[in-house]
Amino acid sequence: MWGIATDRSFRSVATSIRKAHLPGRNALLMACAGLVVAPLMAAQTSLGDAIGLGQLQAVAPGLNGSGVAVAQVESGGGSGNSFEANPTIAGAGVAFTYINSSGAVSSSYNTADASGHASAVGQYFYGSSGGVAPGVSSVYNYSANYFLNSVVGANGFIANPPAIAAKVVNQSFIIQSGQGQGATTAQEAQANIAYDNYTDTYGTIFVSAVGNGSYTQMGSDINPPATAYNSIAVAAVGGSSGYGPTDDFRSKPDISAPGSETSYATPLVAGAAALLVQAGSQANGYQASSGLTQSAYAAAATDERTVKALLLNGAVKPTGWSHTASQPLDTHYGAGVLNVYNSYEQLAAGRAAYSQADTNTAAETAAHPITQLVGWDFNTVHSGSETPGVNHYSFSLPTVAKGAAYDFTATLVWNIGLTNADGYSQALQTSLNNLDLALYNSAGVQVAISDSSVDNVQQLYLTGLTAGNYDLQVVGLPQDGSATNVPYALAWSFQDPPGTVPEPASLALLAIGSLPLLLCRSRRRSA
Numbered sequence: 001m002w003g004i005a006t007d008r009s010f011r012s013v014a015t016s017i018r019k020a021h022l023p024g025r026n027a028l029l030m031a032c033a034g035l036v037v038a039p040l041m042a043a044q045t046s047l048g049d050a051i052g053l054g055q056l057q058a059v060a061p062g063l064n065g066s067g068v069a070v071a072q073v074e075s076g077g078g079s080g081n082s083f084e085a086n087p088t089i090a091g092a093g094v095a096f097t098y099i100n101s102s103g104a105v106s107s108s109y110n111t112a113d114a115s116g117h118a119s120a121v122g123q124y125f126y127g128s129s130g131g132v133a134p135g136v137s138s139v140y141n142y143s144a145n146y147f148l149n150s151v152v153g154a155n156g157f158i159a160n161p162p163a164i165a166a167k168v169v170n171q172s173f174i175i176q177s178g179q180g181q182g183a184t185t186a187q188e189a190q191a192n193i194a195y196d197n198y199t200d201t202y203g204t205i206f207v208s209a210v211g212n213g214s215y216t217q218m219g220s221d222i223n224p225p226a227t228a229y230n231s232i233a234v235a236a237v238g239g240s241s242g243y244g245p246t247d248d249f250r251s252k253p254d255i256s257a258p259g260s261e262t263s264y265a266t267p268l269v270a271g272a273a274a275l276l277v278q279a280g281s282q283a284n285g286y287q288a289s290s291g292l293t294q295s296a297y298a299a300a301a302t303d304e305r306t307v308k309a310l311l312l313n314g315a316v317k318p319t320g321w322s323h324t325a326s327q328p329l330d331t332h333y334g335a336g337v338l339n340v341y342n343s344y345e346q347l348a349a350g351r352a353a354y355s356q357a358d359t360n361t362a363a364e365t366a367a368h369p370i371t372q373l374v375g376w377d378f379n380t381v382h383s384g385s386e387t388p389g390v391n392h393y394s395f396s397l398p399t400v401a402k403g404a405a406y407d408f409t410a411t412l413v414w415n416i417g418l419t420n421a422d423g424y425s426q427a428l429q430t431s432l433n434n435l436d437l438a439l440y441n442s443a444g445v446q447v448a449i450s451d452s453s454v455d456n457v458q459q460l461y462l463t464g465l466t467a468g469n470y471d472l473q474v475v476g477l478p479q480d481g482s483a484t485n486v487p488y489a490l491a492w493s494f495q496d497p498p499g500t501v502p503e504p505a506s507l508a509l510l511a512i513g514s515l516p517l518l519l520c521r522s523r524r525r526s527a
Contacts, residue, residue, distance in 0.1 A: 004075045004076070004080075004144045004145060004148070004173055004174075004175060004176065005075055005173060005174055005176055006074075006075050006117050006172060006173050006174075006263055047124075047130075047258050047259075047268065048130060048132070050258050050337075051132075051257060051258065051268055051272070051337070051338045051339060051340055052314075052338075052339035052340045052341030052342060053132060053272075053340055053341070055341040056275070056340050056341040056344055059341075060279070060344065060348075063275050063278055063279055063344070064133060064134050064135030064275070064278075065126065065132075065133030065134065065135045065136040065137075065271065065274040065275055065278055066135040066136070066137065066278055067137050067278060067281065068133065068136050068137060068167060068168065068274045068277050068278050068281075069136065069137055069138045069139075069140070069165045069166045069167060070125070070126065070133070070136050070138070070139055070140070070166050070167070070168045070169070070170070070270070070274055071139070071140040071141070071142060071164060071166035071168070071169040071170070072085060072118065072121065072122055072125065072139060072140070072141050072142070072169075072170050072267075073142045073143075073144050073147045073169060073170070073171045073173065074115055074117065074118040074121070074141065074142070074143065074144060074172070074173065075117075075144045075173040076100075076101060076115070076143040076144055076145060077115070079101065080100070080101030080143045080144070080145035080146070081100045081101050081113045081143060082113055082114065082115050083098075083100070083101075083113060083115050083118055083141065083142070083143045083144070084098050084109055084110060084113045084114050084115055084118060084141055085115065085118035085119045085121070085122035085139070085141055086109060086114065086118075086119045086122075087109050087139075089119055089122050089123045089126075089127045089128065089131075090122065090126050090127060090128055090131075090134070090136075090139065091128040091134055091135065093135075093137075094126065094136060094137070094138065094139060095107070095137070095138040095139070096109065096138070096139050096141060097138065097139070097140045097141065098110070098113070098141045099140065099141070099142045099143065099146055099147075100113065100143050100146065101143040101145040101146050102146070103146050103150060117172070117263065118141065120263070120264065121170065121172045121263055121264065121266075121267050122139070122141075122267070124264055124267040124268055124271070125170055125267035125268075125270055125271050126139060126271065126274075131271060132267070132268055132270075132271025132272055132274070132275065132340070133270075133271040133272075133274035133275055133278075135278075136274055138165070138166075140164065140165060140166050144171075144173050148175070148191075150162075151164060151198075152194045152195055152198045153194045153198075154175065154190060154191040154194040154195065154224075154225065157190070157193075157194065158194075161194075161197075161198055161201070163202050164202075164204070166204070167203075167204065167205060167274075167277050167302070168204075168205045168207065168270055168273045168274045168277060169204060169205065169206050169207065169270070170207050170266060170267050170270035171206060171207065171208040171209065171225055171226075171266070172209045172262070172263040172264075172266045172267065173209070174209065174211045174214070174223035174224065174225075174226070175187060175188075175191055175223065175224040175225060176223075177217065181217065182214060182215045182216035182217045182218075182223065183216045183217065183223060183224050184216075184217050184218075185216075185217070185218055185247065187224065188216060188218075188224045188227050188247065191224040191225050191227065191228065192224065192225075192227055192228045192229065193419050195225050195228035195230065195231055196228050196229050196230045196231075196415070196416050196419070197418050197419065199228070199230035199231065199304055199415065200230060200415045200416070200417060200418055201418070203303060203304045204304065205232065205273050205277070205304045205307055205308070206225065206228065206230075206231035206232065207231070207232045207234060207266055207267075207269050207270040207273060208225045208226035208228070208231050208232070208233055208234065208266065209226060209233075209234055209262035209263055209265070209266040210222045210223060210226045210233050210234060210235050210241065210242045210243075210244075210252065210253050210262055211223040211226070211241075211242045211262060212236070212239075212240035212241060212242060212261050212262055212263075213240055213241065213242045214242070216247060218247040219247070220242075220244070220245070220246050220247040221242025221243050221244070222242055222243075222244055222245070222246045222247075222252045222253070223242065226252065226253070227246050227247075227250075227252065229250075229415070229416040229432070229456050230304070230415045230416060230456070231254075232254045232255060232269060232273070232308055232311065233252045233253040233254045233255075233334070234253055234254070234255060234256065234257060234262060234265050234266040234269045234334075235253035235255075235256040235257075235262060235265065235332065235333065235334060236256065236257065236258070236259040236260070236261055236262045236264070236265040237256045237257065237258050237259070237265070237318070237333065237337055238258055238259070238260070239258075239259050239260035239261050239262075239264075239265070240260070240261050240262070241256070241259075241261070241262050241265070241332075242262070243331050243332045244329075244331040244332075244334075245327070245331060248454065249454060250452075250454050250455050251323075251327055251328050251329035251331075251334070251452065251455050251457065252329075252334070253329070253332075253333070253334035254308070254311075254312060254329065254334045254335060254457065255269055255311060255312055255315050255333075255334040255335050255336065255337075255338055256315075256332070256333045256334055256336070256337050256338065257269050257337065257338040258337070268338060269311065269338055272311060272338055272340040272343065273307050273311060275340060275344065276302075276307050276310055276311070276340075276343060276344065276347055277302050277307060279301075279344060279347055279348065280298060280301030280302035280306070280307070280347060281298050281301070281302050282298070283295075283297050283298045283301065284301070284344075284347060284348045285301075285347060285348045285349055285350030285351070286298075286350065287350055290350060290351045290352070290353070291353055292351070297351060300351065300378035301347060301351070301376075301378075303378055303489060304415075305378065305413045305414060305415060305487065305488060305489035306347075306376060306378050306413075306489040306491075308413045308457075308489070309376065309411045309412065309413040309489040309490060309491040310343040310344075310346055310347050310376060310489075310491050311335075311338065311340075311343050312329075312334070312335035312336075312411045312413070312457065312459065312491075313335070313342075313343065313346060313409050313410065313411040313459075313491035313492065313493060314338075314339050314340065314341070314342030314343030314344075314345070314346060314491075314493075315333075315334070315335040315336030315337055315338055315339060315342070316336050316337050316339050316342070317333075317336045317337075317461065318333055318336065318337055320332075321333050321336060323450075323459065323461065325448075325449050325450055325451050325452075326451060326452050326453075327452065328450045328452050328455055328457055328458050328459040329455075329457065329459060335411065335459060342493070345374060346374045346375060346376055346491050346492075346493055347376060349372050349374045349375040349376075350372065350375060350376075351375065351376055351377055351378065352370045352371075352372050352375045352376075352377060352393075353377055353379060354377065354379060354391040354392055354393050354474070355368075355369065355370060355392050355393055355394040356391075356392050356394075357381075357382070357389065357390065357391045357392070358390055358392070359384065359387045359388060359389060359390060360390055361388060361390055361438075361473065361475060362440075362444060363440035363441065363442065363443075363444040363445075363471045364392050364394065364471050365394050365442060365469050365471065366392065366394035369394040369395050369396040369469070370393055370394060370395055373395070373397070373493070373494040373495075374492065374493045374494070374495070375491070375492060376489065376490060376491040376492070377393070377489070377490045378487070378488075378489050378490075379391065379474075379487075379488065379490070380485040380486060380487050380488070381435065381474050381475070381476040381485070381486050381488060382476055382483070382484075382485055382486075383433055383434075383435075383476035383477065383478060383479060383483065383484050383485070383486050384476070384478050384483050385478055385482055385483040386478055387478065388475050388476055388477050388478060389475070389476040390473050390474070390475050390476075391473065391474040392471055392472070392473055393471070393472040393473070393474075393490070393492070394469070394470070394471055394472075395469070395470045395471075395472065395494065396468075396469050396470075397465070397466075397467045397468055397469075397470065397494055398467060399467040400467065405463070405464040405465055405466055406464075406465040406466075406467075406494045406495060407462070407463050407465070407493075407494075407495045408439070408460065408461070408462045408463075408465045408492075408493070408494050408495070409459070409460065409461050409462075409492070409493050409495075410437060410439070410459065410460045410472060410490065410491065410492040410493075411457065411458070411459045411460075411490070411491050411492075412435060412437040412450070412457065412458040412459070412474060412488060412489075412490050413456065413457050413488065413489045413490075414433060414435055414456050414486055414487065414488040414489070415456065415487070416431055416432045416433075416456050417431040417432075417433070418431065419431045432454075432456060433456075433476065433479060433484070433486045434453055434476075434477040434479050435456075435458065435474060435475060435476055435477065435486060435488060436449060436450065436451045436458060436473075436474075436475040436477060437449070437450045437451075437458035437459070437460055437472075437473070437474060437475070437490075438450075438451075438460075438472075438473045438475065439460055439462070439470055439471070439472050439473070440470065440471045440473065441468060441469070441470055441471075442468055442469040442470070447462065447465075447470070448460045448462055465494070472492065474488060474490060
């Protein structure tokens with residue numbers, strides 16, 4: 001069995017982590033004692049404002065995660081059974097199910113299996129006072145040992161993994177090889193395949209902490225399971241956090257959120273995902289002109305790719321954020337700092353399908369451009385055996401009376417396909433379709449492109465975009481001589497006037513304000 005730890009290990013172990021060793025049965029654990037919940041709740045009010053939650057509640061007070069089943073996977077200590085979140089942190093209507101390391105299921109909270117870490121994470125996720133999604137219908141609280149071994153199969157492949165009831169899964173833990181050591185390349189690849197296959201099969205949204213700066217054995221700060229392609233990897237702003245890229249130079253983290261550690265930034269993102277799933281299941285923004293039935297629209301809106309694209313596209317860019325054409329996300333902040341209001345605004349604007357599809361990568365202008373300057377699409381692009389497939393989204397940006405320019409963000413997300421248990425990174429590479437995202441102006445000049453060949457996320461971000469006609473292109477590049485239609489989600493925002501971008505310093509103050517309540521003493525315990 002591998003080691004599992006809460007994502008609270010520190011960079012001081014970096015030197016030993018770089019040393020090769022055989023997997024063991026020991027894990028680095030953190031013990032939390034005397035957790036003060038009331039001040040934590042007060043701190044969450046400020047955190048909610050920092051991630052746009054207060055603004056969202058003002059316009060959509062019914063969005064609280066209602067009807068959404070979620071899961072919380074906890075490391076559980078050496079025995080695997082110190083994993084339970086106290087149900088009193090949630091509202092009276094939330095049903096809890098506990099699944100321990102042996103797979104035993106119970107609806108009753110056992111104080112002997114209590115975890116202060118789990119309760120703190122749950123407070124941010126679905127807590128009745130200050131949680132992002134306090135109205136979730138049910139919480140499935142898993143021991144990570146059981147979840148890895150018997151649900152996703154990250155510790156040993158499962159031919160037909162069982163489906164779980166939860167749509168959104170929070171994972172504030174990291175996988176280790178034992179004795180506080182980071183995961184090996186083989187362990188990371190095996191976890192990636194297991195999680196990516198699970199998401200591609202069941203549409204589960206995994207939201208995972210990258211870790212607090214501890215290294216894998218290859219030297220990256222991004223720890224599995226956050227390394228999975230189809231999952232959402234979360235970094236912390238204003239606290240201890242690892243940064244990217246991954247060992248194979250992919251853009252992770254995907255997004256960041258305020259937090260003293262990534263354990264507590266991650267449930268903010270998971271809670272935001274639950275809110276978007278609720279809104280999507282209600283078909284927010286649906287119009288018959290979308291070309292879908294209301295039920296099909298809801299399915300598209302709640303697809304794991306759509307939720308991920310909306311979360312990443314709604315994130316705000318802090319000072320210092322940067323990316324390149326081949327590295328679509330920032331190594332520290334990912335797509336930026338979570339803002340659930342922005343993401344909801346784009347979802348509620350509704351789906352708009354592409355203007356036309358062909359094999360022409362030159363700029364095109366449709367006779368009837370898309371009128372939604374914020375919005376999303378869930379569609380497929382043809383990846384031809386010899387020529388690219390191109391889906392064109394035509395926009396006409398009106399002149400702004402104040403003379404201000406636009407800020408533009410577009411995010412493209414697709415899944416890595418099902419892979420075989422053998423081959424590890426080679427199998428992952430051959431199952432990754434290669435899509436690009438590009439923007440052209442009316443003169444046919446390429447304004448920006450995101451063309452990473454190793455990621456399944458592309459993002460464009462531009463400021464000072466002037467009025468005029470633009471062609472946003474989703475390009476399916478030929479690969480391996482085969483042709484296929486690749487499902488993808490696209491979110492976009494042409495924003496005027498530019499939104500307010502929070503400074504990392506102000507976010508850090510929020511996180512540091514709750515830091516004394518969250519610091520705990522570390523200790524080692526045999527598994």
